[in-house]
Amino acid sequence: xxxxxxxxxxxxxxxxxxxxxxxxxxxxLTADRIEEQQRSELLRTLNAxxxxxxxxxxxxxxxxxxxxxxxxxxxxxxxxxxxxxxQSNALAIRATATDGYSGNIHFLVAINVNGQVQxxxxxxxxxxxxxxxxxxxxxxxxxxxxxxxxxxxENDSRWAVRRDxxxxxxxxxxxxxxxxxxxxxRKAVWYGQENSQALFNAPANCYAENPEIAAIxxxxxxx
Amino acid sequence: MSSEFHTLSKDGLWENNxxxxxxxxxxxxxxxSGTITNxxxxxxxTLLVLVGSNITVSLVRNFVPNEIRIPVFVIVIATFxxxxxxxxxxxxxxxxxxxxxxxxxxxxxxxIIGRAExxxxxxxxxxxxxxxxxxxxxxxxxxxxxxxxxxLIGQGTLFDGAELLLGEWASSLRVQLIEFDYPxxxxxxxxxxxxxxxxxxxxxNWLDARKREKLAKxxxxxxxxxxxxHVS
Numbered sequence: 043x044x045x046x047x048x049x050x051x052x053x054x055x056x057x058x059x060x061x062x063x064x065x066x067x068x069x070x071l072t073a074d075r076i077e078e079q080q081r082s083e084l085l086r087t088l089n090a091x092x093x094x095x096x097x098x099x100x101x102x103x104x105x106x107x108x109x110x111x112x113x114x115x116x117x118x119x120x121x122x123x124x125x126x127x128x129q130s131n132a133l134a135i136r137a138t139a140t141d142g143y144s145g146n147i148h149f150l151v152a153i154n155v156n157g158q159v160q161x162x163x164x165x166x167x168x169x170x171x172x173x174x175x176x177x178x179x180x181x182x183x184x185x186x187x188x189x190x191x192x193x194x195x196e197n198d199s200r201w202a203v204r205r206d207x208x209x210x211x212x213x214x215x216x217x218x219x220x221x222x223x224x225x226x227x228r229k230a231v232w233y234g235q236e237n238s239q240a241l242f243n244a245p246a247n248c249y250a251e252n253p254e255i256a257a258i259x260x261x262x263x264x265x
Numbered sequence: 266m267s268s269e270f271h272t273l274s275k276d277g278l279w280e281n282n283x284x285x286x287x288x289x290x291x292x293x294x295x296x297x298s299g300t301i302t303n304x305x306x307x308x309x310x311t312l313l314v315l316v317g318s319n320i321t322v323s324l325v326r327n328f329v330p331n332e333i334r335i336p337v338f339v340i341v342i343a344t345f346x347x348x349x350x351x352x353x354x355x356x357x358x359x360x361x362x363x364x365x366x367x368x369x370x371x372x373x374x375x376x377i378i379g380r381a382e383x384x385x386x387x388x389x390x391x392x393x394x395x396x397x398x399x400x401x402x403x404x405x406x407x408x409x410x411x412x413x414x415x416x417l418i419g420q421g422t423l424f425d426g427a428e429l430l431l432g433e434w435a436s437s438l439r440v441q442l443i444e445f446d447y448p449x450x451x452x453x454x455x456x457x458x459x460x461x462x463x464x465x466x467x468x469x470n471w472l473d474a475r476k477r478e479k480l481a482k483x484x485x486x487x488x489x490x491x492x493x494x495h496v497s
Contacts (some may be wrong), residue, residue: 049330059339061341068348076358079354079355
């Protein structure tokens with residue numbers, strides 16, 4: 043009985059070890075490729091928002107992790123800085139709309155130093171196919187309606203869908219999705235323009251082993 | 266010998282199809298059959314896991330005592346799913362993002378452990394591998410059929426997003442067959458998956474019933490044959 047249990051335990055252990063080594067080996071072989079994929083995916087989006095001629099730094103590397111859950115929708119979000127000849131000229135902020143129709147909507151918004159929106163791209167979402175997914179550039183060019191806009195005050199009432207008397211179209215049959223995205227973009231843009239100096243000066247720490255999240259001094263937002 | 270392989274293919278693809286007859290693995294089947302691309306991606310992933318786990322289970326069946334066979338099967342299946350997941354993450358990144366949680370969830374597809382227990386643990390490795398291949402193909406075929414139905418009715422296209430699975434050249438595969446002013450949402454949403462699967466099962470049963478009827482009508486002719494030259 044005891045001997046049998048020992049034998050079974052031994053066999054089970056051997057299987058566990060063999061299986062784990064196989065997974066470790068595959069992980070080791072694919073890790074670089076996976077990182078490369080994620081990087082190129084992000085770079086494609088970044089380059090669409092901030093054209094190559096606008097910067098001479100490595101956008102992907104010049105990235106800072108920011109803890110501003112209120113404004114950006116998640117505990118920490120990366121912000122990419124664009125600079126040309128040492129002059130900072132744009133920020134690409136990753137942010138999350140938490141009140142979509144179905145889960146979080148992750149997006150990237152780029153603003154220039156004057157606070158003008160250069161572009162918005164949705165990175166990941168689970169909105170209803172055929173209705174809410176018009177926030178993807180692949181499905182509809184609605185997301186381009188942010189281009190060139192500014193946020194004039196923290197609760198700029200123009201930043202809403204038409205049904206709420208704002209300046210952005212809603213979609214037929216889907217108001218919740220665009221409303222969530224418009225609000226989240228407004229918050230992210232306002233945060234970016236109010237803190238732009240601090241964000242440009244924050245350390246590039248996205249890829250550090252244990253990044254110390256920059257707790258930049260948030261500008262007091264007066265009414 | 267060959268007749269055994271014949272039976273295995275017939276079982277996997279039709280008679281004992283994991284999705285239409287055994288009704289196993291419905292969770293991924295219903296969840297990711299919104300487009301052909303997603304369906305095909307998950308179908309291929311499941312197929313690879315099935316073949317891999319069947320062959321491995323069959324190879325180790327003589328070393329594994331009966332009492333611990335289930336945990337061993339689970340380890341084997343989980344390993345193959347992780348390997349497939351890592352590989353998809355590395356080489357078909359777009360599809361990996363589109364399928365999301367359903368790749369790791371292949372591990373919970375009862376069709377896989379079902380085949381390991383029912384077939385692979387009792388037969389040699391090439392038969393087990395072949396059984397995995399046929400069961401996988403049967404499952405993938407139902408997935409793709411359901412994906413095609415839902416995609417066509419829901420958004421009027423076929424092969425939308427094929428480039429996620431096959432590379433950039435495949436974006437030209439996309440065909441818009443019907444233009445909707447308003448998509449037929451029910452087909453894309455989960456209820457559409459249930460209804461679609463219901464129709465597929467009903468269709469299969471109807472075909473089977475018709476076949477049985479034909480057989481029942483024709484026995485007289487067969488009985489007239491005096492000598493049976495070949496017993497199959």
